[in-house]
Amino acid sequence: MTTIEFPKSMKWGAATAAYQIEGAADKGGRAPSIWDTFSHTPGNVKNGDNGDYACDSYHKYEEDVQLLKELGVDVYRFSISWPRVIPQGKGEVNPEGVAYYQRLIDSLLENGIEPMITLYHWDLPQTLQDQGGWENRDTVEAFQEYAKAMYEAFGDQVKNWITINEPWCASFLSNYLGVHAPGKQDLQAAVDVAHHLLLAHGKAVEAFREMIPDGEIGYAPNADWLEPFSSAEEDHEACRREMQWKVEWFMDPVFKGTYPDLLQSIFADNNAYLKVEEGDMETISQPIDFMGINYYSGSIARYKEGSGLFEAEPIWVDYDKTDIGWPVYSEGFYKLLTYIHQQYGEVPIYITENGACYNHEVENGIVNDQPRIDYLKKHLTALHRAMKSGVPIKGYILWSLLDNFEWAEGYSKRFGSVHVNYRTFERTKKESYYWYQQTVHNNWFEI
Numbered sequence: 001m002t003t004i005e006f007p008k009s010m011k012w013g014a015a016t017a018a019y020q021i022e023g024a025a026d027k028g029g030r031a032p033s034i035w036d037t038f039s040h041t042p043g044n045v046k047n048g049d050n051g052d053y054a055c056d057s058y059h060k061y062e063e064d065v066q067l068l069k070e071l072g073v074d075v076y077r078f079s080i081s082w083p084r085v086i087p088q089g090k091g092e093v094n095p096e097g098v099a100y101y102q103r104l105i106d107s108l109l110e111n112g113i114e115p116m117i118t119l120y121h122w123d124l125p126q127t128l129q130d131q132g133g134w135e136n137r138d139t140v141e142a143f144q145e146y147a148k149a150m151y152e153a154f155g156d157q158v159k160n161w162i163t164i165n166e167p168w169c170a171s172f173l174s175n176y177l178g179v180h181a182p183g184k185q186d187l188q189a190a191v192d193v194a195h196h197l198l199l200a201h202g203k204a205v206e207a208f209r210e211m212i213p214d215g216e217i218g219y220a221p222n223a224d225w226l227e228p229f230s231s232a233e234e235d236h237e238a239c240r241r242e243m244q245w246k247v248e249w250f251m252d253p254v255f256k257g258t259y260p261d262l263l264q265s266i267f268a269d270n271n272a273y274l275k276v277e278e279g280d281m282e283t284i285s286q287p288i289d290f291m292g293i294n295y296y297s298g299s300i301a302r303y304k305e306g307s308g309l310f311e312a313e314p315i316w317v318d319y320d321k322t323d324i325g326w327p328v329y330s331e332g333f334y335k336l337l338t339y340i341h342q343q344y345g346e347v348p349i350y351i352t353e354n355g356a357c358y359n360h361e362v363e364n365g366i367v368n369d370q371p372r373i374d375y376l377k378k379h380l381t382a383l384h385r386a387m388k389s390g391v392p393i394k395g396y397i398l399w400s401l402l403d404n405f406e407w408a409e410g411y412s413k414r415f416g417s418v419h420v421n422y423r424t425f426e427r428t429k430k431e432s433y434y435w436y437q438q439t440v441h442n443n444w445f446e447i
């Protein structure tokens with residue numbers, strides 16, 4: 001057998017997000033988010049699912065912490081529900097909301113687990129959406145005030161923070177493709193939202209430096225990998241355009257202080273224009289302590305006229321797909337990480353999300369999700385290759401601890417290492433939970 005062994009410094013974790021697991025949507029003073037509105041609008045989410053109850057982690061968080069403790073992870077990445085702690089989006093802080101996260105943080109620390117907080121994981125307070133949401137530049141200031149309130153509440157106990165999760169999803173998937181909340185299909189709106197999310201990231205970092213000087217902060221952009229179908233220039237160009245959209249558009253501003261030129265001209269050709277004000281790029285590009293990378297899949301793609309804004313058509317024949325239809329492409333993970341290292345230098349990287357959708361159910365008390373174990377072996381091997389190639393990886397955080405509300409797919413898609421019965425909220429550790437537990441404990445695994 002071949003062993004893949006990680007350095008002793010490697011941090012292992014698991015991740016979730018508020019709207020996907022908490023439930024208690026109208027409890028404890030929480031007000032609606034854009035995802036409450038979007039999921040309660042017929043046709044937006046598969047099977048009409050919503051986050052009203054989810055995994056009921058609002059009430060069952062102690063059980064979840066025990067699952068994390070038994071898993072043996074160093075870090076638990078979770079998000080704070082902005083409308084739970086500041087129901088109107090700005091102004092009054094809801095003490096019941098803060099108290100819930102205080103109980104969770106205390107329980108994590110008592111069990112020797114480091115909290116890693118994501119400030120924005122897509123659940124914008126609906127009241128702010130009613131005032132224009134992220135299209136409205138005023139929301140940037142509201143976000144900074146929210147961040148400051150959370151730093152004030154938890155900064156003495158929590159030293160690892162993430163500002164924005166997957167800004168590509170929160171801007172283009174949500175305001176151009178219309179697949180996620182608020183479900184708009186307006187390229188200019190998406191370009192505005194993307195810029196304001198990056199600005200909000202910068203403002204949160206500025207406040208962090210003042211309020212938690214001994215902490216570390218980063219953000220967690222999406223990261224796909226697109227491999228040209230052939231050596232034909234048109235295939236390379238099509239992949240370049242889509243990679244700029246999904247990767248560089250959110251990394252160049254933070255690490256280079258500029259937006260990619262090619263994409264700016266494509267947007268302009270489609271009547272969508274960047275509105276950058278004096279000082280914005282300096283705010284966005286101030287130094288951060290780590291870059292989060294969320295990688296699930298990638299594809300080989302070729303040029304095909306008319307296939308979307310970037311004319312890159314995914315062609316997938318060689319590899320398996322997961323139960324959400326995404327190719328299992330661990331080579332893409334290695335290529336992406338070495339590409340990012342080559343583009344952005346020695347920025348420390350946490351893999352803040354990696355995992356797979358497989359919808360195995362409980363049979364005689366067991367969930368045999370061997371395909372998820374195979375996926376993890378392939379991707380952790382790819383991660384090891386990248387580390388051996390000099391990519392500065394700080395840690396790996398599995399998506400996800402629990403099966404949960406997978407956005408527009410609702411509860412039909414399971415990403416958890418723990419199965420959740422959405423009627424009884426019973427948790428059942430899957431075979432992948434035990435495999436990951438062993439890998440975390442040993443810091444190595446065999447392939």
Ligand SMILES: N=NNCCOCCOc1ccc(-c2cn(C[C@@H]3NC[C@@H](O)[C@H]3O)nn2)cc1
Nearest residue numbers: 017020166169173177179294296353399406407
């Ligand atoms: N590219 N063009 N697409 C054209 C049409 O797309 C249709 C759908 O697209 C997408 C693209 C990306 C995603 C996605 C989901 N996750 C998983 C979550 N990450 C954060 C955490 O909350 C996890 O649940 N990450 N990314 C979903 C849908």
